[in-house]
Amino acid sequence: MxxxxxxxxxxxxxxxxSYSAINIAGLSIGIAASLLLFLVIKYEYSYDRFQKNFHNIYQVVTADKPRGGDVQYTIGNPYPNLEALRASFPTLxxxxxxxxxxxxxxVLKDESPAAVANPKYIEENGLLYxxxxxxxxxxxxxxxxxPAILREPNVAVLTRAKAEKYFGSWKEAMGKSLLIDNGTVVRVSGIIETPPVNSDYPxxxxxxxxxxKNIPNLMIFTQNHEDQSCLQQSLVSHKNRPSNQNVIIKG
Structure with missing residues (x-):
């Protein structure tokens, strides 16, 4: 049969x-487009899913409403917000x-920061304190x-890929020095595995x-806590997740 x-x-x-060729071509293009769309959507929804606690991680944002305008959300937060959140939400x-x-x-391969032998790199993304x-x-x-090394000043952690870019081997990077913006020298004190590219934090x-805190002209801590350049992340306990999550999400 x-x-x-x-x-x-x-x-x-x-x-x-001719009729068969048109139908077969149309079917092939449709299947290919559907598969491509599926892969794109799957990739977009995979962001940060490699984080084991991704379900409980929230980014705190600031809601600003200009006079006569709509509410705008920014990722900047006043510096003391974190302590306020800890005091207000025991589940944090x-x-x-x-x-x-x-x-x-x-990369300070020579003792003098101004030495020509020191290679310089312009890094637009993936750098943070x-x-x-x-x-x-x-x-x-x-x-x-x-992680405890980040309690000290003038230390830095590199990803494996970045350490290999700067020093050839990530094992050679430990203890070496980097100069940030021609003003701050940091010592490489930790190496982490390079994270996947599908992350909001590459x-x-x-x-x-x-x-x-010690970089001049970069951050100002005022008595009135007016600084807005800090970002905060809050991990809420899975077992005691508050019912009003918007408070934590919006800050």
């Missing part, structure tokens, strides 16, 4: 070649401060070092937040 159906189908295709398990930036990074709790929230594999270089 099936053989007869196949014979009839082949005869019709050969008898109506971890919270971290971080600030992203783009910079010129100079963070405190140790950042790595309590986000899951990254440590090849060398541990880390490359992570300096300690204590370093960030």
């Amino acid at each position: 099936i053989r007869n159906y196949l014979k009839v189908a082949i005869r019709n295709i050969l008898r109506h070649k 398990k971890f919270g971290a401060l971080y600030s992203s930036f783009g910079s010129q990074v100079t 963070a405190d140790p709790e950042f790595f309590e929230i986000f899951s990254y594999k440590w090849l060398e070092g541990q 880390l490359q270089l992570i300096g300690s937040f204590e370093t960030y």
